[in-house]
Amino acid sequence: MHPEVIIHNSVSLDHAVRGFDVDLGQHYGALLALEPEAVLVGSATAKSGLEMFHDISEPEAEPDRHRRDVRPDDPRPIFVIVDSRGVLQNLLHFYRNMEHTKDVVVLVAEATPMDYLDYLREREYPFIRCGKSRVDLRGAIRELSERFGITRVVSDSGPELNDVLIREGIADTISLIVHPTIAGEGEKKLFDKAGGRVALELREAAPMEQGTVHLVYAVKR
Numbered sequence: 001m002h003p004e005v006i007i008h009n010s011v012s013l014d015h016a017v018r019g020f021d022v023d024l025g026q027h028y029g030a031l032l033a034l035e036p037e038a039v040l041v042g043s044a045t046a047k048s049g050l051e052m053f054h055d056i057s058e059p060e061a062e063p064d065r066h067r068r069d070v071r072p073d074d075p076r077p078i079f080v081i082v083d084s085r086g087v088l089q090n091l092l093h094f095y096r097n098m099e100h101t102k103d104v105v106v107l108v109a110e111a112t113p114m115d116y117l118d119y120l121r122e123r124e125y126p127f128i129r130c131g132k133s134r135v136d137l138r139g140a141i142r143e144l145s146e147r148f149g150i151t152r153v154v155s156d157s158g159p160e161l162n163d164v165l166i167r168e169g170i171a172d173t174i175s176l177i178v179h180p181t182i183a184g185e186g187e188k189k190l191f192d193k194a195g196g197r198v199a200l201e202l203r204e205a206a207p208m209e210q211g212t213v214h215l216v217y218a219v220k221r
């Protein structure tokens, strides 16, 4: 079975994902309320998150090289990173150590550099290799469901990855926290490369604090 895939973004009124102050408490509160079993993140998002909040020159310690025990009753989601080019090489221990995630799984492709695959194997990061030059997202998410029993994935990514999820008909739901601001020209915008027309059905429209509005749409097929 294919898991449910939800895109979750905080956006300006002109659908930029940055260039304005995102309320992170609201963003992650609403994300967790979607009860993800896996949080899907693109490599650019994952790297920029680390650069924002960590000193990425900090090397891994010996315990960081080993996979933690995963209890079946642990309610925390797993963190799933799309990284066909090995952008996160030598940085994944930061995610392994994050308290709100129970495991880290990496999606790679046939073209992924061998030294990155060796890095993943040596450190016991489970990975799914699916797709030729880039990750075949539909196939990789299906395998994620089969291997890890995942039934709901929330994508906490930027426009590049989330647009592919729309373009390839993978996303089932779109959850947007719309901030009362126009980011203006120069910022990458969500859905600019989402392909042709996509019909949506409004499921929720709830005002939140700070003048934001939470909109949830089902993608109609």
Ligand SMILES: NC(=O)c1ccc[n+]([C@@H]2O[C@H](COP(=O)([O-])OP(=O)(O)OC[C@H]3O[C@@H](n4cnc5c(N)ncnc54)[C@H](OP(=O)(O)O)[C@@H]3O)[C@@H](O)[C@H]2O)c1
Pocket: 008, 009, 010, 011, 016, 017, 018, 022, 041, 042, 043, 044, 045, 046, 048, 049, 082, 083, 084, 085, 133, 134, 135, 136, 137, 156, 157, 158, 159, 160, 161, 162, 164
């Ligand atoms: N406001 C928000 O809600 C929010 C949420 C998340 C992120 N952000 C911001 O968004 C920015 C990053 O966004 P971004 O769009 O540049 O990066 P991104 O979302 O991380 O997208 C890049 C990822 O998409 C994958 N990808 C792109 N096209 C693909 C395809 N055709 N098939 C398979 N995989 C494909 C890339 O794979 P490869 O591995 O092959 O390169 C890479 O892993 C950051 O500034 C971050 O802070 C904002």
